[in-house]
Every structure is written in C-alpha cells, then in structure tokens.
Amino acid sequence: MRLLGMQPKGFRCCAKNVGIKDTSLDFTVITSDVPAAAAAMFTRNSFCGPAITVGREHVRDGRLQAFVINSKNANVATGEQGLANVREVVRLVAEELSITPEDILPSSTGVIGRQLPMERLRQGIAGIQQQLRYGHLEQAAQAIMTTDTYPKMHCCRVGNATLVGIAKGVGMIEPDMATMLAYFMTDASLTPEQLHTILKDAVDDSFNMVSVDTDTSTSDTVAIMANGLAGEVNLADFQQALRDMCVRLARELARDGEGATKLIEVTVKNALDGQQAKRVAKSIVNSPLVKAAIFGADPNWGRIAMAIGKCYEQDTIVPEKTDIAFGYIPVYHRGLAMDEGHLSALKNYLRRDEISINVSLGLGDQQARVWGCDLSYDYVKINGTYTS
C-alpha cells in the first residue's frame, strides 16, 4: 500500500491517536503546501453533523488547503456546543499550519450523540505541524476507519500528475449525493468547476450506487483537492481515472460492509430509464431476504423476483418481460422459472465470494449497476454491541 514514487506533489499528512475512544489512530490532517482547487459532496441526512455545516461553508469558494478528520466520534446531535467544538478544532489546526481556517474541510465519524473530548483534541493538535510528512497517506486511510477491517486506498498516474484516493465506510451506508468518507488528493491543475463536475459524475456512478444497509449516515463526505503542482492534465483522462478509482473504492466499501462475507453486484438492464434501473437494483441489493439467502448460499432466487416486484410504486414491472440470472446462470425467463437442472449450478455459483445478479426488465434500453453485501451473523453482532 505504500505510495513510494506514486505520490502527488506537495501533500503532507499526519495520522495519530489523540485518545478519542481508545488507543487506535483517530485523528488525521492532510494538507497541501499551496492552496488547492477543491470540490466536495456531503450527506443529505437532515441530522447531519456540524462538521458538514462547516465543510459546506468552507468549500463554497472552490479552495481548500487541508482535510482534518477524526474517527470514533461523529459529533452529531450535539447542538451549539458541537458546532463550537468543530470550529475550535479547525481554528487550532489552521494556527498550527499557518493557513486560513476557511481553507480547512473538517469531518467526524463514529458514534452519534456525544460531545468531542476537546481537551484531548487540543493536546493532540498542539505541535502537529512538526509531525506532518510527505506521502504517508496510507496512515490517513487507517486513521479514518471505524469498523472497517482494512484501509482503502488507491493511486494512479494521469499524465504527469498523480491521483490518490482514500475512503472508509462499512455500516450506515446508503449514500445519496455523497458518501461515507472519501478524500482525493492530486497535483493536477484543475479548476474548482471542473473538479465539481467530474466529482459529481464519478460519485453518482460509484458511491451513490453502494448500499450496505439502507442507512444514510449523518457524516458522509467526499472531497478532492487539486493543488496544481504537476501542471495541466488531459481532462477526459483525469475524469476517467477519478471515476475508475471511485468505482474501485465503492466496491471495496461494499465488500468490507459490516460482517460481509460476499460482495453483491446487481446490474439491471433494459429499463425505461436510469432511475428505474437504479430503483430496482437497489431494491434487490437492499432486500434483507436476498442478502441473508446469499450469505447462506441458499438458491432461493424467487426472492429476486419479490424484490423486483415490490418496486410497484413508481415502476411498471412486467413479469412476462423480465429475465433474472446469477452470473450466466438463468433462473427466470419471461414468466417461467428455470429448469430444476440449473439448481445445482446455482448452488455452486453461490459459494463464490462475488455474486453477480443480472436482471433485464425488457422495457427500454437504460441500465444501472449497484453494489452491496450479504447479511451475516456478524452484522448483527457488530451492530448489537456498537456502543456497549
């Protein structure tokens, strides 16, 4: 995971433990040597945290110079005090880095409803300027984890520039317009407007297509800084690279979903429009019955039909035009269930750790692809004891 030669110019990072909950990494600062063009997308949850409020304010002018992120405490449902606390964290970090507070985007992730332990944060922030190192972003990827089982990071070259992305998120995941936490750093030169457009496109086809448990977090943030130190790049190439990286990270988030043993990819084709394709695909990937059956490798494909059929509010589904397959194994074809002979093939297929469900609605020519994971005993265990 070390970046080695692959690191964007002019980004330093520090990841440390300040003692928010235990002794694991819980606080990270990623900063650019020069102010960077920036764009960000946030959760639409009405109970969003004050870090979201401050982040929205600060990215509005398209310029950022640092991300400041704590894990283990979401600082949500904490009222005026919670807002004052995040402003103080931002101010203290800005003083340390000698940058303006308005160029910092803060994030908090973890338990909801508790105030940040400010005294520990103040002590942890003091002297952080001396702890910043070039590269080391894999430590940042580690520090933003909550119940993630491994840090998620990818990097690639685009012309002379480098793009690095880190992300976290395993539960309370059905992002909408944004996602969990994901940060991208590049030394390419791009305008804030360009960044905003390509970030939104990439997020729509990646993080917004992931659902671990239908629950939309109060802290979701995706942000990118482009500091320009590597000069101009081909915009289309950069857009493709960012999009590919978002999809890769999104798949990793699904695969590492809380308690997950399998990645589920659902592709719905031949829909009337993209929204219909997405609704049906999400209905399948979010069905607890489908998820539990896949966990148990139970060839109960009828539940896919149920999940398609329950999209009756907005969608006309025609069973006689619908096809359902697992990978290349057809299980339902336009009104008729598969031959029982396919059942043993399906049972074998379900032992894999990546399950593809392919649906054709036979209504139009649009499609969508979403990712999720199975529902296991460990999901219940992790979430039955999260704060206890």
Place this chain on the structure above:
Amino acid sequence: MRLLGMQPKGFRCCAKNVGIKDTSLDFTVITSDVPAAAAAMFTRNSFCGPAITVGREHVRDGRLQAFVINSKNANVATGEQGLANVREVVRLVAEELSITPEDILPSSTGVIGRQLPMERLRQGIAGIQQQLRYGHLEQAAQAIMTTDTYPKMHCCRVGNATLVGIAKGVGMIEPDMATMLAYFMTDASLTPEQLHTILKDAVDDSFNMVSVDTDTSTSDTVAIMANGLAGEVNLADFQQALRDMCVRLARELARDGEGATKLIEVTVKNALDGQQAKRVAKSIVNSPLVKAAIFGADPNWGRIAMAIGKCYEQDTIVPEKTDIAFGYIPVYHRGLAMDEGHLSALKNYLRRDEISINVSLGLGDQQARVWGCDLSYDYVKINGTYTS
C-alpha cells in the same frame, strides 16, 4: 385457543396435510353454509402470484363462500401453468362443496418459483366435504403458518354476532394496502361496501403499519366473509372491533417476526401530515442498525436520529424541533443529547421485550404508529437456509 361458544354461525373448516413439502398442516378450507358478503385487499407486488389474480376476480362482486389456502408453496413466478393450477384447485374444491368456483378466494404462501404438486392436491381435496367441521378455526390458523412460531387467532363478540380473525406472516413483511395472510369470518350482516370500507380503514392502521424486513410479499391477502346468520350489528361497534383485532394481529405478526426477540413500537407525533409521520416511523422501524442495536440492548440512540434524518427526500426535518424518547426516557431534546445520567436507565429499559420509541417532530399535529421487531442472528439463520 379453542373457540368454544365464541364462534360465528355457519362457518365450517378443514385443515390437513396434503404433502406439499413435509408432513405439517399445509392446506385449509374455510367455508360458509350460505354465500357471504365479502371484501379483500391484496399485495401490490408486481410479481404477485396467480392466486392473487384469481382472488381479485372472485371478490369483485362482493360475494364469497370459501377461503382455500395452501402453505409451503407460494405458486409465484410459475407462469401459465401456475395460473391453470390454481384454477383447478378452486374448481375441485367448488365441486366438493357444491358451490360456484367464483365464490372461492384462493391463497398460496411459501417458496417462490416452484409449481404446486398437483397430484397431491387432487388427492387431498377429494372427500374434503366430509372433513369439514364447525369451529376448528384454530387448525386453519395453524395450517397457514410458514416460519411462524405459533398460530395467530382472535375472536370477539359484536352485539349478537361473533368476529374471528386468523393471520400468518413472519418474514418478507412490509405489506402495503394489504398484508401477509389474514382472514376474518363473521356471522354479522353487512354489505360488501360496508365491509370494504371498514376493512381498508382497519388494514391501513394495522397491517400496513407493520414491517419485519421491508420486503413486500408476492402473496399478501386480507379477506373477510360476513354471512349474516347472526343478523344486523351496530356498524360503528363492528368497525371498532375489526380495527382492534387487526391491530392485535398486526402486533403479533411483528412480535413473531423471523428471529425476533423484541417487539418494537414506534410512534411519531407532531408531524405535518400522516404520511410524513408514517415515513419517519417506518424509517426508524426498518433501519437494520436500529434493529440490531435493540437486539443487543445497546443504548445507541443516535441511530434513531440518523433514521429520522435520512427522510430528507420528502420531509423537512428540523433537529432543533425534534424530540426522541424510549418509553418515557428522553434521549434527545431539540438539538441536544440527553444527560449521560439517562444512559443507565436506557440500558435497563432495553432489556424489556417490548420497546417503545417515541418521536416528536415539532412540525404539526399528525401522528402514526408502526410495529416491527429486532434483527437477530436467527433472522439471518432462518433466511440463509430457507430452501436448502
């Protein structure tokens, strides 16, 4: 559970095993000695079974004389053959009972995507006329079970008449406009129009407010027959009795949800309108994170805030106007988390087997109440091995 004196006049019943899957009760006929006024509501799932198609046809004239129900096979996604099979079952039963096929409402519940074992059904139906007995409805309640852990039945008197209701349903439950399977038999005299109106009202506030797992079944049916043998009743009294019975059965379905260890009742008050109250309440009761936390008795109340906040699509939620309480224990009051001192009270409260979550949105004066259950290891177990 025996009805003893409490049975509506003129209803006979037979519940038996015809060998659809194993040796448990899997087939039941409930019939009135005379044609009865009737009403029914059905699943809106687009992949609904052919029994739903036939049931819709037969109840259209407001008259029925028998319910015919099999468990262990839903006869869904079975194409033309599935439809022909259910028509044959109805015709054979009608011949046995010497009634018209159009006065029979059929239902099937169980696994999706398999044809009914018709030879066994034909043998089981032969001679059923001699097996009908007055009363014995508790056996019908038993025969319609799938993964239910106990039969659900209630009865009450309204004037000179008696009302009996039976229901089943533990998984694939988020009914809409109808529910799982529930049947009501009464000897009161009511018109089909009266029955339809009061059934719809009762279902809206009871079965339509239950969600075990957000999955809407392909077989949901609620139906009532009123054969008039006890004469007229006060309509308001009957309406209240039916509504109370529907709520009682709905709560039982939630409490007996697959793998459930606790009943969850969510009441959302002071909403702008009833739809908003219902959306927010359903969002809470359906959140896997909330359900798993309640299973583990983890006082992670922040997840309630998350579940309220994620209703941003259609609803304006104002955290500063929102209150959240478990029973009488306040945990969040208009922007501020509770005192940590309440935490031990909350921990104690969560050990109960009925959990009430009370939310005030502070926006209007409408409310809704919904029921669900916790998410346990056993839900995963039951649904990971349903057909294996």
